[in-house]
Amino acid sequence: MQSTPSQSPDLAQGLVTRKNRGQYLVRMNGREVPCTISNRLRKQLLYPTADPASRRRRVIDVREIDFVDPIAVGDQVAFIEVEDGTGHIVMVLPRRTKLSRWAAGSAVRRDDSALHMEQVLVANVEQIVLVFAAAQPKPAWQLLDRYLVTAEAAGIPALICITKMDLVKANRLEAALNIYRSCGYPVVQTSTVDGRGIETIREAFSGKLSALMGKSGVGKTSLLNAIEPDLGLRVNAVRERDGKGRHTTTHVEIFPLSSSGGVVDTPGMREFALWHLEGPEIASYFPEMRPYLGQCKFGASCRHENEPGCAIQDAVAAGAIAEARYQSFLKMASE
Secondary structure (H helix, E strand, O other), rough: OOOOOOOOOOEEEEEEEEOOOOEEEEEOEEEEEEEEOHHHHHHEEEEEEEEOOOOOOOOOOEOOOEEOOOOOOOOOOEEOOOOOOOOEEEOOOOOOOEEEEEEEEEEEEOOOOEEEEEEEEEEOOOEEEEEEEEOOOOHHHHHHHHHHHHHHHHHHOOEEEEOOHHHHHOOOHHHHHHHHHHHHOOOEEOOOOOOOHHHEEEEEEOOEEEEOOOOOOHHHHHHHHOOOHHHHHHHHHHHHHHOOOOOOOEEEEEEEEOOOOEEEEEOOOOOOOOOOOHHHHHHHOOOHHHHHOOOOOHHHHHOOOOOOHHHHHHHHHHHOHHHHHHHHHHHHHHO
């Protein structure tokens, strides 16, 4: 039986604040402990199903786990401290939330079938801040929809932050942004040039652990510097050391805020493959589509594409669901 921290008094507990190439920094009681992880955490132990009440469990097989790294920044972990001041992580405590995607370029084979691997970007965050520029680069609304579906699936509140508002007319994006407001998503429009929205976004970050998501070049560094001096520069330094713009970042870190809380900057991804979401089930992660689920002529078997009597298609035709969001759904459901 795997021990728990309460059963193992020699185990210490802490928060993973940084990881890089198999090395982890764990914060405990105001100090940070460099840690490695147990090989056991990289394996999946399989037990016989017979007599599940037995106190003695015999391992019958060991398989490699199907995720990139068993530990994510934001995890609460149990570890063994050693005399040289380092630690050895032996357990990941249950996560409240996790933000995942299919790991780019990775797949393993199990039972003669291809299996993509899960990449947990960050654990236990309280909100996801999705950063898109008003211009340079222009907003990629389908990518925003993909991020929002991921947030919905993870059960994490999402905040949409539009940067570089000084580059466009004030009302240019209103039609598009009103679609997201009508779905219940808060939207903050900002400019680090004229200060627009900076105090609002600063308050939104305060007291929470937030994950920042957005493509490279949308102005995340300038935004973070406006929220807290030099914060963006510190985040950017990490990106530069690890390789800016790469799809598989190895260095992820929690940056504390002076107002309490913290920020985790995720990799600047041009693409984002959804983890364990596919087909018509994706409709349940579009808030505006949920009221129509189960009302289609063909019930749960409806794919909401060309079927007659589809409640979602009827809602699109009536203007209750935006055509652009519906097209995003179709694209994700067909992958």
